[in-house]
Amino acid sequence: MDHSRATGAWATVVAVSPVKAVGFDLDETLFDHRGAADAGADAFAAHLGVDDASAFRAAWSAAEETEFERWRRGEISFAEQRRRRLVRVLRVFGLDVPADAAGLDAMFDRYLAMYRTHWRAFPEALEVLAALRRAELRIGVLTNGAEVQQKEKLSIIGLADAVDIVCTSEGIGVQKPDARAFDALAERLGVVPGECLFVGDNPLHDVEGARSAGMRALRIARDAPAPNDLTAVLDAAGVLR
Template sequence: MSMVKAVGFDLDGTLFDHRGSAESGVDRFFKELGLDQSYQARDIWFAAEEAQFERWRSGEISFQEQRRERLRAVLPVLGITPPTTATRLDELFEVYVEAYRDEWRAFPDSLELLTALRAAGYRTGLLTNGTEAQQLDKLRCTGLDRAFDFIGISEAIGAQKPDARAFHALAQGLRFDPAECLFVGDHPIHDVAGARATGMSGLLVDRSADPPGSIAEAVNAYLRGGSRLASEGFRGQGT
């Protein structure tokens, strides 16, 4: 294995607390609609989010349409008739977006880890599926924007993870061969399998572990060449 000289990261679920931000945002959204803010209602919302975002990622529908489809899927199940026009659906979804944005937050250890990696001589990069405007806004709002040597967003790159073109763009932006890069993410297919297919090392992290552990411990263990990447309370898997 080549010595790692650069470390790339996924954003949502890895450095940025999308689930926590979205849970708070959707609770506020449901309250605005007069709906029950329950775990069951949340689960319905996130199931629709996952299904429709994947349809966008695969090129089946537009980004805006996946938002509309989420409302069309969720609202009837919760007893609300969704608007019939695209304009009204878009206006309603913006109520959620505003609540979600107000709750944006990075995981507490993310900026410290990125800063430490750069101080240790590693180049750091980001590779995220999403729209350029929203993902850059997340980075600015959380202060993560200043922590990378390269930022790659699928909309700008023209390829979505796990497409090899996205990972090659990351390696090129970091100015190292893929074999000299480690990629860290929370999705076994989009992040880890995609990275490995291009010759990068891949480290799978799980921010939902209970109790939560430190992503820094998993990354540093990998960079030290440790064979045991799982620390107590945190699940990490690399190759």
């Protein structure tokens, strides 16, 4: 498809390749991480005897954001970011901190069990993926996360069979927003970046990262003043509803 833009007496013609594949972020795009994390934090607060669930949830979310970003930058290991999150929150509420890594890991596993109980896909996710599959588009996931956990999420929420490939930052050795992560996704999908639409919630990691690799990008912003959801992907990819 050609799009023309007139500039004075001249017209610039830009060739746009049709979308042949769609890549998705996982957390907060296909998977309701925030809902599961908040519900898990509430249950964990009750387990620890913390009465103010709202304050605990806020502290847990802030610690997660800080320490996960440190892991993403390669400053600490994935296990260490979990331990540091736990220590930060326990100290805020004056709770006993386990003496060693094994104790911290065992306590964090209790939270993980509560978090996992609430794993859900966003309601429209499966329908949208099915529509893309009917349109014969390739479908992939590119996520900053640990290989085992991210693939387990897709399986538990019922989306594993609805996508063709899954790239985790742990598996490919590079994190979003690095353009090389998106290049790896395109290669595994069997398309060039210009034939791929990438969908995610994070303006930097997902949108700017995808565009830096030459992909088109769509931001999913459910809490924005003018919110959207995954059904917007169908229009962006040129798929009839």
